[in-house]
Amino acid sequence: MDERVKELLDKAKLTATAAAEMAAETGTRLVGRTRRSLKVLDLNNEIEILMREIGRTVYLTHTGTETDEEALQAKLEAIDEKYAEIAKIKAQQEAQRAALICPVCGKPCDKTDLYCRVCGEKLQ
Numbered sequence: 688m689d690e691r692v693k694e695l696l697d698k699a700k701l702t703a704t705a706a707a708e709m710a711a712e713t714g715t716r717l718v719g720r721t722r723r724s725l726k727v728l729d730l731n732n733e734i735e736i737l738m739r740e741i742g743r744t745v746y747l748t749h750t751g752t753e754t755d756e757e758a759l760q761a762k763l764e765a766i767d768e769k770y771a772e773i774a775k776i777k778a779q780q781e782a783q784r785a786a787l788i789c790p791v792c793g794k795p796c797d798k799t800d801l802y803c804r805v806c807g808e809k810l811q
């Protein structure tokens with residue numbers, strides 16, 4: 688991977704990790720969310736690497752180099768799995784977000800709250 692891109696990603700991860708540590712002081716909910724976001728970042732990163740490798744394989748095929756079909760197929764399937772995992776994480780995030788936002792004032796609330804702590808709206 689390009690060194691500058693890698694450096695940027697590493698910085699982004701460090702920032703997200705610091706955010707996760709801060710959130711740990713106020714509750715585990717935010718940490719869980721940050722962890723999921725980090726996981727998506729990792730998965731997208733891995734997908735990009737696989738895409739690049741597949742691109743190289745396709746080019747080598749074009750130049751007449753014999754293609755390792757099995758390895759290529761394994762990479763394509765690995766990408767499918769990673770996209771599926773990302774979709775699962777995104778669905779979890781959506782579900783959590785939907786459960787935590789007050790419909791009246793928009794304030795995030797705990798999933799266990801019966802009433803909004805800010806405006807008093809009945810939540811469940």
Ligand SMILES: [Zn+2]
Nearest residue numbers: 789792803806
């Ligand atoms: Zn509210």
